[in-house]
Amino acid sequence: MGLFTNNDDAMVKKDDDLKRGKTLPTRAPWAPSSAPRTPPRKTIKRFVIALAVGFFVYLFIKNLPPMDGPIRRDYRHPRYGDRKPIGKQPGPMPKMKSPPPERIPEKPVVKDTPGEQPAAVVAPPTVAAAVSARTYDGPIYFRKLAATLQAIESSTSGYSAVNKNVLFAAANLKSASLLLPMACKMGTELRSYVHFALMGGSEIDLDELRAVNGIDESCQIIFHDARPDYAATSTLSRLETCATRGLYHIYKYMHPQVLLLDSSGAEEHYFLDGIRKQADASGVPVIELPKNAHSRLSWMTKLDSSSLSAWNKISIDILIHAPPGGSGSLIRLLQSLSAADFSAGPTPHLTIELPHDIDRATTEFLKDFHWPPSRPHNPSNVRQLTLRHRIPRTRLSEEERSVRLLESFWPVSPRYSHVLVLSPQVQLSPGFFHYLKFTMLEYLYSTTSILQSWDSRLLGISLDLPTNTLLDTSKPFSPPAPKPSKQSKEAKKSSLSSHTSSSTPFLWQSPNSNAMLYLGTKWTELHSLVSNTIEHQHSAQSPSPFFTTKLVSKRYPSWLEHALRLVRARGYFALYPSEETARYLATTHNELFKAPEEYEKELSTNEDSKGGEGIRLTSGPLLETVQLLGFDEMPIVTFDGKETGLERLDEGAGEYVREFRKAVGGECEGWEGPEVGERLRVGDLFCLGGE
Structure with missing residues (x-):
């Protein structure tokens, strides 16, 4: 810092010499004894050092920031500090349970x-120095x-x-x-x-x-x-x-x-x-x-x-049973699925049941088929596709077909796991999944549905609106007109039921194999019914006419007959969309009709195998205009096409249960199970007392 000069260095050396024993006169020999004394050089050195230190202390104090003023902030160039917070960081707060939480005191901080x-x-207190x-x-x-x-x-x-x-x-x-x-x-x-x-x-x-x-x-x-x-x-x-x-x-x-x-x-x-x-x-x-x-x-x-x-709790599986041949229908269905919008939730798992003989066109298509489709909302590209290739070459019987389809899915949680059964003849619109999510959330999990137990009678939700005939294809069928009863004041205020139309969604005792979502709880009951029915038929000496008489046309797969029995015994119904909504959701291409595998030979020369023209998908109404009426606002139709009410529906179920149990074992003599008028479990139909 330049505190010392060259002359000073020489003086310091002389001082060192004095300390080694050399003596110098304290004053010049010619100086009189009365002359004033010269200050020692050591004292001068200390004085110079003290001045230097004092100068630096002065500069330090002068440049200190004021203690009561704010530190300057530079908002134009923010800096993101990377230091970690002082002290231990708190973990997630515990989940609050009863009793109710304490109130925050009056001071709102x-x-x-x-x-x-x-x-x-x-x-x-105000933080000093922002x-x-x-x-x-x-x-x-x-x-x-x-x-x-x-x-x-x-x-x-x-x-x-x-x-x-x-x-x-x-x-x-x-x-x-x-x-x-x-x-x-x-x-x-x-x-x-x-x-x-x-x-x-x-x-x-x-x-x-x-x-x-x-x-x-x-x-x-x-x-x-x-x-x-x-x-x-x-x-x-x-x-x-x-x-x-x-x-x-x-x-x-x-x-x-x-x-x-x-x-x-x-x-x-x-x-x-x-x-x-x-x-x-x-x-x-x-x-x-x-x-x-x-x-x-x-x-x-x-x-x-x-x-x-319940948004994230719901899971849906898609199940397709592909018959031998007919690759064009299956490919068209899979292409419509790939074009669908699944932004309303996780993409469903897809299971395709393939016959033993797979045509070349289907094989080539499946090589490049990806499920779920590669989309921004599915960045992980996790495969959710299951292909099942049948081993037996022979065509399936009625029993084998029913068993194979029902074994293809089992709900992990029957309350929230459901299955969408699709026929290869169906083509879906891009918005079908949104409709399913919309209706499921309203009719299964809303406050109103829970209080009124809507889900207890609901078998499933159909995307397809059958036209022309009933399940037995012997009689014509026309969707019912809207109920004439006035809507409640509450419903008028809500847009859920303010939409007026010449057609209406309705509740029908008719299961569907074209495009229907089956609830997990009902699928388990159907599984139990088929299991018990097969066991009973194998143990009976001769099959009962009750089980051999068919009410469902052979244009539909055999498992649909079991589903109809469940519906009639339990007083269930399925939700069908209005005509306007159905055009927005799906269409069934009857012009490419192919008979179910178990009935293919019987229908090969039958006029009933002729299909009509397919309906083109239309740009239907937005979901904001779709009616979500209460169950009491929708007409109820029996499986044979007659409009009815809940009371008569229960009466019909009671009568059917008596016929069922009589066919099983003479009305189950000695069985002390629930009364016929009460809700029976599936096992009670067979006098077993279990599910």
Whole structure:
């Protein structure tokens, strides 16, 4: 630093010499004794050093920043700190159970401190010296969340684990703009309490967010500001923790039945990671909406909270039984499946039952056939295709055909696992899967269906509307007209049943082999019925006319006869669409009709094997206009084409059960099972008392 010069070095050397014993006069010999003394050189050196040190201390103090002033922030060039939060990071919050959660105290600030349970506290002291962008990692405070949570806890039954609360959440403003129109549409249906929580690091005011997205009071949305303090300058790890903690508080006071997120790619990754973690810990079902959900899935806004909570629980298998030959029909069906839109849920598993002799065209097509199709919403390309190639060369009998088809599927969870049976003669529209998901969620899992036990009588949901004839093909059939009874005031207000048409969906005691979704619970009953029937016929000395008389035409596969017996014995019915809706869903190409394998020889010269012309698929109505009437608003038709009511349906079932049990064993003498008028299990029909 230049504190020392060359002359000074020479002086220091002389001083060292003195210390070694050399003596120098303290003053010149010619100087008088009374002359003043010269200061020692060592003292001068110390003085110079002290001045230098003092100068540097002065510069240091002068350049210190003021203690009470803010540190300069540079918002034009934000820096994302990579340091980890101080202290142990909290894990996912435990799932809240009864008793109801404690109320947040009156002061509307919620604080989260790492390692402690969340609690409501007063506002923290102002952080001295504000931090630069994306570097703040202090304690977490939700200053505006508690007030809105307190307000809705009682009015929306948020303290209850079962309620009507549906939650939309977003951190990215673009994602918020995608979700808000759907939330608004759902809110106007008045079937659920719709909430929207804004999280993340944005600084936009909620009123401004509403105004920009055209949200007003008519949308019936309850907003919650779930952003922490210093959101704009928080580290990404802090914001992820805030998403986790924010949902924990919301769950505690709202218990949302379902959480809807934007999964189009616009949402913040830290937000999705944090909120998925907490949703899993709290047991909140999450629906991640794909790209263009506002147009592709707008029908879901008509569903209530109970239906939406079952969104991810449903699984569907597709089952196709391909007869020998007729490759053109099978290829056309598989092509229509590949073109379908499965954005409403996981792509169904596909099982194709192949005969022993496979034609060359089918073999070549299946080599390049991929299932599910390669699409953006199926990036993993996991194969969900099962091909079963039969070993026996001989044609199947009635019994073998029924057994082979029913053994092709078994529901993992009968309540949520269902099977769609398709004939190769069917061609499906791209939107068929959306219709199935829509109707299943409404008629099996909505609050109304659960309270009224709609699913207890429902055999399945048909995509195809049979025309011209009944199951025995001997009599003409025309779909019924809408019921003349007036709709309730509640139904008039809801768009679910406001659509008027000359045709109507209806309930028919007619199983379908063209294109019908069979409920998992009913499939297990059908499985049991066929098993017991086969065992009874093998053990009986002579077959009973009750089981040999056919009510289903041989144009249909033999297993349909068993399905009709189940329907008649239990008083079941299937849901059939209106004519307008059916054109939108599927068509059966009768011009390419091929008889079932077990009846092929019998129908080869029969006029009944002639098929009509196929119906072209039309661009049918959007699902927003599809009628979802209550079961009491739809006409009920017996298997032989007569309109009826539930009471007469039960009377017919009781009479059929008596005939069935008489054919099995003389009305099961000595059997002390349920009364005929009561709902019997399948085993009770055979006097077995089991399923």
